[in-house]
Amino acid sequence: MADQSLFAGPAIRRLRKREGMTQASTAARLEISPSYLNLIERNQRPVSARVMMRLVEQFDFDPRSLRADEAIGGVDGLARRFADERFADLGIDRDELQEFLASSPQVASAFARLYDNAGPAGGAADPLAASRAEVERWRNHFADLDSEAEAMADEMRLSRGDIGIALADRLRERHQLSVRILPREVLPDSLRRLDLHARQVQLSEMLSIPSRNFQLAMQLAQLEFADGIQAVASGARFDDEAARGLFARHLQGYVAAALIMPYGRFLRACEATGYDLPVLERRFGVSFEQLAHRLTTLQRVGQRGLPFFMMRIDRAGQVSKTLAGGSTARFVDSIQTCPLWDAHRAFDRAGELQVQFVALDDAGEREGGWLTMARTVEGAGAPGEAQFVVALGIEAVLADQLAQARGVSLRSGDAQPIGPGCARCHREACSQRSLPPAGRKLAFDRSRRGVTPFEFERS
Template structure:
């Protein structure tokens, strides 16, 4: 698979300003021409591998900062923000966006931070003292790294190798907690745990797990507890994200779960299994003793330099279409930005096909095509007899990358795709019989003498 070109002029220019050197002086140190460095800083040339290595050698610069430092998360992330209906009358095209990033990267970053601080849209700032949703900040922090945290993967893989030599994974993790951290693991009756599925009792030096957890969830809980061994790496990422205090906790929780996945599904072994099986989800579950949700989340993280997996994105939503998780990963797909997933997307069918996956080739308004795989999952609930939650986990990737997937066998990836949108308020497809509202910012249109396929007609472009 061809490598993506990396444009990171903003990061280079910021480094130069921090060092207090001119373009000519930096160009001389890097053994390139000042004019070429100027083009790189203006994002008119990508960062070459040779230049990346020279930066690392000359300035002790971590190359991973290049991918993480795109203003506002990069052009695609800014484009998704500008798709908000409050900007519908501005008609900012891709060329203008690229000029903005090249000419005023700090302004683009400031816009992204302000938009995210407002909770991802709206026409006014929150009232003083009002609680703010930390979700957009956390998502932005994750997307800056394309949900791939190399240090956590390396630490998790090293620990997994140690545990592998110590025997069966669950027993090895329990022994490590007991010997190294003086924590015993106890499985307690559901009625004793109540609504809690996991509890750390430091007074009794116990990690207490509910019997309601299945084996994959118990193993993952032990791996999360072992994240204490990667505390330095996790805290460095939290500090570097520059989040509000309210957003630090969910981001730390995400990184802890990321480390647990790196332990239970070590990167190199997991990627080899993916490629050998055609990313067969059920086989991956059995091989790594993981749940469908755990495997799906892991698939969005496979972006190690020199050993990349496919560019999966992920959404999790309930039967009302309320989205509780969304990761764009390296896919750049706008589909994850849908406020409410389009009802024409057959991912909803997975609620009725609880033991099967629902696959579909879809096409968005801008012509982007994706292959999607959806499955219903049942996270563990609380007390016995309580509500049993149900969600759909929907994975997707660009259709051009889906040819090797086991789930795509027999599907004509160049054939007709289902036309879907990003929710009625963001979709401008005409004559959609499923439409439930006119697009935001569009005037209603209709005639007393004529009725179309939808009652929510609107003025076209």
């Protein structure tokens, strides 16, 4: 990734205009010619490392601002929004979106904000979508909360190795709260309850040990990180307080995971084991879903982990949870999934990790595809009452570092083509297709019958 050319013309042009400078005066401070600066601003030349250093020195420039497009999910985030049926007849392709984002990133951000606030076609603004968009804007990494949680975790590990005992002791010593496990009939509809009258944190007996620990960590997050969580949640632009509530709840879970899997120690374990998922589960005493959450957060500046995405689906293929982290996977934005994806096979192979190399639509050769790892998890309640599949994924070009990639061919021709759900998938001649793609005109040929009942005209 380090050898990719960095084209940042619009950002540098905005910087120059903000400073009220001409191209000539700016070029002089950057120690380049005005004609070269002109080429850079028109994205006809990349920004060299030397020019970048001069930008930092002369203008107190933050290089991370060059990736501001990531706040809306980059080209993939725009593609997800433009896949809305309201734009289907326009035939906007990825090349046009790439050009739009490169030339007018602020306008693209304005469009994304309007779209997210307006909600999907035919509906009101969705608080869950708004909350997810805010998590995406942060790339699911909240540096201050993460660092504070790591410091607390280090403090609690000074004399205790069992995180569950340490969490319970912290609640007792700092907050005068004891932990009590109650029968299901006493807490029929709750996993955790704070009873201030009895000075108890009450947990359902139906929780597994990793889930009990996580709920205790969530309670500590509410008690000791309330100000920090409130500060982050208050800074978000939400039109709906329900969205803010969902976002705050996500932050509480984020802190809980950071307490149980402290950033530095967790990242070192990931790198030492090749991100071996079963080993990490046991080393930190967490569930597969908790581990998947944490793997999407490793975006600390100067100490980044691999950019995973995570999805949780049910048997109907509905997506109930998505976290993109630093990933650019387009199917993270889907509300339906492709039946050709082996994540669906995991339901019939409970507890087994399903590893598959996939390519989305026509992106296989260009993007190299994705290595996905999926496994069943159980929802809250009695065993077997609710079942989901949690899937982790990473770009195939980075997958050779993974323990789970051993023995898997990552050649582009070996990828399984999948789509973002039939209504948004434009792959032709797919025998698994259940719906025609939105915005495409159906084609009928009386002289033949294709493998799918929904053939459509090529764009």
